[in-house]
Amino acid sequence: MNYLVVVILVGILIVIAAILILAEKALGGGGEKMLVINEEKVIPVSGDDTLLNTLSAHKIFIPSACGGKATCGYCKCRVLEGAGEIKPTELPFLSAKEKEEGVRLSCQVKVRENMKIEIPNELLNAQEYKTRVSYIEDLTYDIKLVRFELLDPKVMKFKPGQYAQLKVPGIEVIRAYSIASHPEKNNEIELIIRQVPKGLATTFVHKALEVGDKIILTGPYGDFYLQEDSTRDMICIAGGSGKAPIRSILSYLRDQGMPRKVKYFFGAKSKRDLYYTEEFLELSKEFPNFTYIPALSEPLPEDDWKGEVGLITDVVDRLTGDLTEAEAYLCGSPGMINACIKVLNRHEIRKENVFFDNFS
Numbered sequence: 387m388n389y390l391v392v393v394i395l396v397g398i399l400i401v402i403a404a405i406l407i408l409a410e411k412a413l414g415g416g417g418e419k420m421l422v423i424n425e426e427k428v429i430p431v432s433g434d435d436t437l438l439n440t441l442s443a444h445k446i447f448i449p450s451a452c453g454g455k456a457t458c459g460y461c462k463c464r465v466l467e468g469a470g471e472i473k474p475t476e477l478p479f480l481s482a483k484e485k486e487e488g489v490r491l492s493c494q495v496k497v498r499e500n501m502k503i504e505i506p507n508e509l510l511n512a513q514e515y516k517t518r519v520s521y522i523e524d525l526t527y528d529i530k531l532v533r534f535e536l537l538d539p540k541v542m543k544f545k546p547g548q549y550a551q552l553k554v555p556g557i558e559v560i561r562a563y564s565i566a567s568h569p570e571k572n573n574e575i576e577l578i579i580r581q582v583p584k585g586l587a588t589t590f591v592h593k594a595l596e597v598g599d600k601i602i603l604t605g606p607y608g609d610f611y612l613q614e615d616s617t618r619d620m621i622c623i624a625g626g627s628g629k630a631p632i633r634s635i636l637s638y639l640r641d642q643g644m645p646r647k648v649k650y651f652f653g654a655k656s657k658r659d660l661y662y663t664e665e666f667l668e669l670s671k672e673f674p675n676f677t678y679i680p681a682l683s684e685p686l687p688e689d690d691w692k693g694e695v696g697l698i699t700d701v702v703d704r705l706t707g708d709l710t711e712a713e714a715y716l717c718g719s720p721g722m723i724n725a726c727i728k729v730l731n732r733h734e735i736r737k738e739n740v741f742f743d744n745f746s
């Protein structure tokens with residue numbers, strides 16, 4: 387009797403497996419598919435992983451600041467054929483125009499049939515780098531500088547302001563970090579990483595990462611970078627770890643002899659949140675073209691702070707004149723960036739001259 391039940395159960399399982407295989411074939415999931423990129427590169431792919439992972443397996447690295455959780459919206463690319471319907475998880479990130487043009491979140495699209503996609507050429511330059519942590523420094527109680535020596539490839543060519551992605555080993559977590567170092571010192575990359583309470587990547591960096599550890603970075607990414615052909619006056623505004631890309635931009639301008647007039651506002655709560663103050667004050671002594679304005683929103687009595695006090699938006703508003711001919715570089719939380727843009731608009735900045743990196 388028991389034997390008969392087992393035979394029936396096995397029979398049912400075989401039928402279910404056969405149905406699943408047929409369904410998979412009908413959906414085009416199992417066999418080889420062709421992925422055509424920018425009408426020139428053809429990649430045969432098998433399986434039905436996401437477009438993001440499929441591209442990454444073929445060494446094409448699309449920005450993916452949330453690691454594929456559909457929360458960053460960074461992994462967009464245009465799918466001309468073979469993507470299927472837009473998923474609800476994609477909707478918050480796609481404008482009406484993008485939907486019309488076939489823009490999709492590559493982390494949400496599965497490669498189930500032949501597919502034609504378009505990727506901006508600059509993204510094809512992003513690579514995976516094997517690195518070794520060569521230096522770690524506490525900049526404040528919750529911000530660390532981490533230097534990575536590039537082992538293979540040995541050089542990352544990036545524009546000052548761009549970012550890299552760090553893969554946390556052991557757990558599939560990928561996070562974006564702006565490159566804080568000089569773009570011409572490109573055999574090493576410095577990142578400035580602020581601890582987020584209970585944050586997966588930042589807890590790893592702050593509690594476990596050690597000099598000598600091997601880490602994978604990808605990059606460079608991003609359209610936030612210094613407009614090198616411009617000669618406009620610059621206003622830079624950052625808070626917290628937002629200092630990272632501005633530091634890279636300023637180190638580049640310093641080596642050019644600071645050819646442009648730059649005013650740099652840095653917002654922090656109290657004195658213990660300030661870092662690299664000496665470095666930037668020295669720079670302002672060296673170049674009269676450069677002004678550094680750190681501002682504290684809640685200075686403590688023991689801070690004995692003689693500098694600017696107030697929200698960074700109020701300080702910028704107070705100390706800024708007409709910005710019609712200026713260029714702005716903003717870096718920090720979405721809230722800070724939105725508030726700063728409102729202030730800059732009051733000072734007549736042109737929309738096309740505002741560049742920002744949202745650390746969302």
Ligand SMILES: Cc1cc2nc3c(=O)[nH]c(=O)nc-3n(C[C@H](O)[C@H](O)[C@H](O)COP(=O)(O)OP(=O)(O)OC[C@H]3O[C@@H](n4cnc5c(N)ncnc54)[C@H](O)[C@@H]3O)c2cc1C
Pocket residue numbers: 451549559561562563564565578579580581582583584585586587588589608627628630631743744745746
């Ligand atoms: C283009 C870009 C550049 C960036 N550059 C830098 C940089 O130079 N330095 C840097 O420190 N970070 C930077 N970030 C932010 C970084 O990518 C991570 O989001 C951040 O470090 C948190 O990662 P986590 O894994 O520790 O936290 P998660 O595990 O992702 O988050 C844990 C919890 O904290 C919340 N959370 C996430 N981020 C923040 C935050 N910043 N503040 C408060 N709460 C948060 C989340 O909503 C979640 O609830 C950048 C982000 C982008 C998109």
Ligand code: FES
Pocket residue numbers: 449450451452453454455456457458459460461491492493494
């Ligand atoms: S990787 Fe973040 S939305 Fe796709």
